Amino acid sequence: MANIGDVARAAGVSRATVSYLLSGKKRLTPETTQRIEAAIAELGFSVNSGARALATARTMTLGIVVQFHQAEFEPALATYLVAITDAAREAGYSVLLLTDADGPVAVRRAVSSRQVDGLVLLNVLEDDPRFAALTDSPVPAVLIGMPSDTRGIDAVDLDFETSATVLVDHLHEHGHTVVRFVTWPSAIYDAGHTFALRFRRAAHTRAAELGVTLLDSPCRDEPGLIREDLTRYLQQADEATALLVHNDGAVAMLPSVLHDTGLQVPQDLSVVSLHSAQLASFFALPFTAVESQARAAADLAVDVLLDRLRGSGPDGVRHVQLPPVLVDQGSVATR
Amino acid sequence: MANIGDVARAAGVSRATVSYLLSGKKRLTPETTQRIEAAIAELGFSVNSGARALATARTMTLGIVVQFHQAEFEPALATYLVAITDAAREAGYSVLLLTDADGPVAVRRAVSSRQVDGLVLLNVLEDDPRFAALTDSPVPAVLIGMPSDTRGIDAVDLDFETSATVLVDHLHEHGHTVVRFVTWPSAIYDAGHTFALRFRRAAHTRAAELGVTLLDSPCRDEPGLIREDLTRYLQQADEATALLVHNDGAVAMLPSVLHDTGLQVPQDLSVVSLHSAQLASFFALPFTAVESQARAAADLAVDVLLDRLRGSGPDGVRHVQLPPVLVDQGSVATR
DNA sequence: CTGAAAGCGCTTACAG
C-alpha cells in the first residue's frame, strides 16, 4: 500500500508538503494541490492512522465503555452504540467498543495503551466503580447517566427528575390523587442506576407537594413474573385510579395484562409511563409518556466530549440534562 | 506517561530487552525479567498501541461492519456486538465499530487507513454491496450470514436450512399436513437477507418432499399491522392446523393475538418458530422453536477470522453453519 | 542472554 513518500515522489514534492495538504494546515498553490491530489487518487493512498496517532499523540478514537452484559434486556443499547458511533464519525472520530466485565480494567487498558482520546460511559451507577479509573486518567470522559456526585466528570442524560414531575403533574391535573407507581425490581435501585433513582425520588417529591398518594409497586424482572405482578396490582381493590410506570418490561407487558383483566384505558384506569423510544416503537405502546431518546443523549454526549477534547465549550464540569417531552396519547381520563 | 525507554532505564537494560519481555519472543534471565517487571509496575507502563501497530504492521483490532441503521428493530444486534467484542478481547484484539450508512465506504476507510486487521460483517445480504470493497482488500473478513455466493469470503451462521427442515419435520411427525407459514414482510426477502431466503427455500423444499402444504402468510412490519395480519390469518377458515413462524415481530405478538382470538395452543393450533434467543427470553415465548444464538455465531465468527489472521485453521474458504437445536416446549399437538 | 541501530509512516517546528 502506498505511503506518503510514494505520493510525494509521484507528485514531485516533499513528504511534508503532502502532509500539509492532508491536514490543511498550510495553503499550497493550486498546481501543487492538484498534482498531489492526482497522485493520491492514482495510488489510492490514505493516511496510516497508527502512524498519525504516533506523530500527533491523538488517536481520533473514542471508547464506549459498556459495563453490563445483560445486553439482552437493554433494547436501547444497540441504538446508543450506533448513535454514538455515527456522531463520532461525523466529527472524524472512530469508536472502540470496550465491554470488559470489569469496567475499571477496560478503562485503564484503553487509556494506558493510548487507544482512545476520550471515553463515553454507558449504564452509569450512582457509585460507579469506573469513576476511580477515570479520576487519575489523562483522557476525558462523559457519562450517559447522572449520579449525584459526578466526581468532576462531564455528564449527560434525559432529565429524569423533570420527567417524573411532568408525569405526576399530568395525572394531578386530571384529578388523580391516588396513583400506583409501577417500579423496577428493587435490585435496580439497590445497584444504583441513576435513571431509576432520580425518577423515583422526584416522583415522590412532586407527589408529596401535590398531595398525591403514590403506591410503590415493584415488578420483578422476568416476563412471567412481571405478568403476575401486574395482574395482582390491577386486581387489587384499592383507590388507585392511575398507573405511573417506570419499568420497560412492565410497560411492554401492560397492554396484554390490561386486556386480560378487562380494564379499559383510560375509562377504568389511566396510565402514564417513562420508557425508551425504542420500546415504544417496537411495541407501539399506546400510553401518554415521556420517551427517552437514545439518539439525542448520544449526540449530546459526543458534543460535550468533543468540546472537552478541543478545549472549546464552556469552562468547568458540564452536566446537561435533556428536557423531557410529554407525548400525549390520551391514556389519562379526567376524574 | 512512561514509555519503553523509561522502563529500560529504570531497569538498567536496553529498550530491546524490555520489548522482548513484553512480546515473550525471547527468554530473559529471571533477574532481568524481575527488574523489568518491577520497573513496569512502578512506572505504570503499558505499550503504546499505535506505536506497536506501526512497528508490527498489525493493529490487533477487528472491525464490525454494521450496515443498517434500523438498530431499533434488531433486538439481537447488541448481543452480537458485545459477544464479538468479548471473543475478540479474549484473543487480545480490540473492536472498532463501523456504522457508516454506506457500508462499502466504511470498509474501505477502515482498511485503507489500516485501522483493522480483520472485519466481521453483520446483516449480510445475498448480494451485499460490501463484497466488492472486500475482494480487493488485504484485510480478511468473515460474514455472519450465508449468501449463496460468498465470493471467497469466510462465512458463518446458524444453519437456517436444517432449521427449517427440523421444524417442518417436527410438524409432519405430529401429523400436520397443512401449515400456515408466517413469514417476514416481502421487503426482507427482496432485500436479500440470507437468513430469510435460506429458511424459506428449505421450508418449501422439505414440505414438498413430505407432501405438506405450506400457506405463505407474510406479516407486515409494524406492531399494529402485524396484529391485524395475524388476527386475519388465525380467523381464516381453512385447513391449516399449525403455524410455522419465521418473523420475530410476529412471534412476539402471537401470544397476545392467540389470547384475543381464544385459540388454545396446542389444542386448537400447533405452533413452531425460528427466532432469536434474545426475543425468546425477553418475551418468555412458549413455543417449540429453534433459537438462533447470537453468542455462538459471534464466537464462531471470531474463531474463523483469527484462524485466517494467524494462517492457522483449515485451508481454503470456510463456510461454517451452526447446527440448530430444537427446543421442545410442547406447542405441537399430535393429530 | 543482551544491546545498538534501523525502520515502521507520519507530523511539525524551523529555515529558506
Next chain:
DNA sequence: CTGAAAGCGCTTACAG
C-alpha cells in the same frame, strides 16, 4: 509557498 530533518514509541534482524 516548500523542504530537510528530527521525533513520536515501538519492534526486530543482526552482531556480539
